[in-house]
Amino acid sequence: MSVQTHEAPPPVRSTPRQPHPEDGPRGKPDPRGGGLPYLLLLPALAATAVLLGWPLVTNGLLSFQNLNMAQLIQHVTEWTGTDNYRDTLGSEDFWRVTLRSVLFTVVNVFLIMLCGTLTGLLLARLGSRMRLLLSVGLVLAWAMPVIAGTTVYQWLFAQRFGVVNWVLDAAGFHSMADYNWTGGQLSTFFVISLLIVWTSVPFVAVNLYAATTTIPRELYEAAALDGASARQSFMTVTLPFLKPFLLVTTFLEVIWIFKAFPHIFAINEGGPDRLTETLPVYAFVEGVGNQHYGMGAAISVLTILILLALMSYHLRLAMRQEEDEL
């Protein structure tokens, strides 16, 4: 909570050059004046405003237009007020997809955090050689490019000659010998989720392990002196120490999974029968696939609003951790 010391906005209106305890060279005012930091930041801010800010504004504008194939080709702008939103919010599809997105996010984040935490704690327990081995495995899965991952999973779960079907068949589930994984909603989601959990767990595990190494040894020694069991010292030392990390990471994962696009799209393009479309895929298929660009824009604005709500909460958590740095 030390942030207020250096971040209470100075009540003075003059240039921001007044000496500050942590200012540049020992509080000496910068001879080049107060404009320098702004000049240094200009390229970054300008690039962000033009290439991120402007498309966001465009997205908003498009969502109030009737923009289908005809209007696209003829370059005409037809304003329709809030029609797109009324249609979207009134359609059963939108709410079904939203519910599906929420469920998809909850299930995946739960699995990722559970497996990631357990793997991270395991890393902390292992001897150095086994830890290195497991780390290498985790890093390989972590580094695997998404589209390479989707391609490999399609091959692992291929109907013919796929190794998963063979293993299931050999294990006695003979009905699975020629199972078509991308033929049904739940089985497609199973493949997508397995892929997402596989690529996401290493991030949580490795960082959680890194966090455990920062716990001071003395705390465990003190706990042991007080006669704490392994379980008790875990509950009273490890867990409280990791709690902020877990909270922030959970939210980061929620945001990531909620907006996941390539995993879902590359596995089955939201199919079969559009049954595995989550909100980002739904916006893409409605907007680009079915050429209802205005509609797609409205869906994406609604998705971004949901994400913004999640992000503001995440930022509040993250800021609490980073307050000293700000």
Added chain:
Amino acid sequence: MSRTVKGRLFTRLWPNATALLLFTGFVFPVYWMFSTALKPDSDIISEEPVWFPSSPTFEHFATVVRAENFWSLVRNSVTVTLLAVGLSLLIALFAAFALARMRFRGRRSVVLTFMVAQMAPWEVMVIAIYMTVRDADMLNSLVPLTLFYTVMVLPLTILTLRSYVAAVPKELEESAMVDGCGRTQAFRKVIFPLLAPGLMATSLFGFITAWNEFPMVLILNKDPHAQTLPLWLSRFQTAFGDDWGATMAAASLFALPILLLFLYLQRKAVGGLTAGAVKG
């Protein structure tokens, strides 16, 4: 007696056994990609899986390399990725220095802006991006891709570099300035060399993001000559009629640079990755 020995053996063994199991689970897809790519067709299309490529062949890699447009796709991907990483590093260096070493009004909101921008939902904005690029008449070009990738990796590059700049002791810079260096010179001669690990970590992140990017190129560049490797790979299996050997060879070639880079830089970069929250 023997039960406690067994119990002790069990408590010693289970972490290692679980670790081995997990290792297998995490590595298997990667292993299967490489091994399939190396197996002759008869071993791939077999009723019983061939676990080890006993008679490895490079024919699938040859198929991939000879595929139409392969080299222009590689060139596109490499160009876009390197340019985006280089540009964002350059821009970020200025911004990171200002944020780490200077006090000015609005600093906090600038940091916040970049924290928000880091989480920008690019995947959901593709329709608007398509319209913007189309109105600028730049579809099927590498320029918009490069620019958007630059901004995509910029926020995290700035935030990560900022913590690396802040970690360089101020005294070093000051003593250089006492010795007569200007601020620019002090930066170039003192801070910059010390930033090397930070630059590596951040460029690794940028490299991965730009190399992997899929939704934007999917919507912007329909022309096969202007595509990048991820888009091509996502359609490879369909285009090559279930030639799994070639598909896995293509995936291997696409993944290999990232896997090597990651393994090589992992130890140096892990601090930066932890600070910056990278999604692989």
